[in-house]
């Protein structure tokens with residue numbers, strides 16, 4: 001994985017009252033209401049808090065580990081094989097644009113894999 005297209009927001013306050021503890025003075029951990037870590041740059045992906053700080057398993061995180069090992073090309077191949085994905089555009093802004101399309105396609109086409117594609121509401125916007 002590399003840089004995403006969404007810029008992070010970091011509050012300059014030290015209070016830590018908000019869900020994200022987004023002050024630059026706090027450790028950068030974004031936790032959703034269900035106790036899952038949200039990667040800072042990649043909306044729609046989550047990691048169980050119990051799995052932080054250790055290697056992610058292929059069984060529990062097939063999408064993240066595919067992206068890590070094989071990049072966006074591997075994710076496209078995975079989606080082609082699992083749910084018959086094919087790219088809908090001739091051109092993409094960048095690989096994150098394609099990644100989001102693939103992940104949305106997986107969710108909307110009954111991909112019944114592990115729950116790393118969360119919050120699922122992220123994928124209902126398009």
Ligand code: SF4
Nearest residue numbers: 001002003042096099
């Ligand atoms: S390719 Fe996907 S996982 Fe990688 S940075 Fe872009 S949106 Fe995130």
